[in-house]
Amino acid sequence: MTTDEGGRGPGPSMWVRGRVPAVLALVTGVLLAFPKVVPNGVGRLGSLLEAFLPWLGLVVLPLAVCALLRRSATALLALVVPVAAWAYQFGPLLLPGADSGRPGLEVVQHNVSDENADPAGTARTLAAAGPELIALEELLPRDLPAYRRALAADYPYHAVHGTVGLWSAYPLSGNRVVDIRPRSVDEGWSRGLRAVVHAPRRDVAVYVAHLPSVRVTATGFASALRDESAGLLGSAIAREPVGTVVLLGDLNGTVDDRGLGPLTSRLNVSHRGFALSYPEGFPLARIDQVMARSATVGRIRALAATGSDHLPVAARVTFG
Secondary structure (H helix, E strand, O other): OEEEEOOOOOOOOOOOOHHHHHHHHHHHHHHHHHHHHHOOOOOOOOHHHHHHHHHHHHHHHHHHHHHHHOHHHHHHHHHHHHHHHHHHHHHHHHHHOOOOOOOEEEEEEEEEEEOOOOOOHHHHHHHHOOOOEEEEEEEOOOHHHHHHHHHHOOOEEEEEEEEEEEEEOEEEEEEEEOOOOOOOOOOOOOEEEEEEEEOOOOOEEEEEEEOOOOOEEEEEOOOOOHHHHHHHHHHHHHHHOOOOOOEEEEEOOOOOOHHHHHHOOEEEEOOOOOOEEEEOOOOOOOEEEEEEOEEEEOOOOEEEOOOOOOOOEEEEEEEO
């Protein structure tokens, strides 16, 4: 028999107390394991949840405190569900990435910011990571000479279209604009390019893209333009005749976000490393992505801060 805290007689047992935190724990576990149960029809709430899905695991902490204060065995047992769901979904990202020894490319992806006051310093920081490919977004015409000068020695080949660019240690060919402009956006908007990199072991079609921004508003998650642009990019990659494809870009979405489904359904993503990249001061999500077809994206990592509001990310793409 148990008594309540005031000693007024029998109280609920530890298996009866804490039913509310127990239910909340179960709901959290379901959302972590099956985020697509949240529909996207109203305010794109499903995409909003998926954009910050790893952070949902933090709900476990206050629920655990509540369970302990209530001395509820039911609530504590229920916490196993969200903990297991988080570990299954995101635990592998914490594991070290093994070097397969297979041929491939070291790549860096960075939104350099159109307010970057030190483009030359940014270029030197990126080159210091030793990649063979560097993809940049938010390039301004006034900053291009600085990037060209800083990268010329190690990356003699480059292509720039609109506000996106690709610098390569290997020759490029077939570079062209990729039209990912949503229908409602002005015609001057150009944020996609494609070029073939003639790497030592094989030719690789490299896409560099900067999808439209998203916003959290009073009516929900404003991602319609981003989703439309992702669909156009996915269609272009589907038509790509070169077998091996690498996509580098600020996609304004995480790999869990269903809005990037036209890309994640066609391309491999990294299964090692969180590499949260935005915002630079306190990164909450990785919206800068490295994806590949007929290749494997190894551990993705964030690099040192530059003059941008994004952190650069780097990965090794191996051929397979």
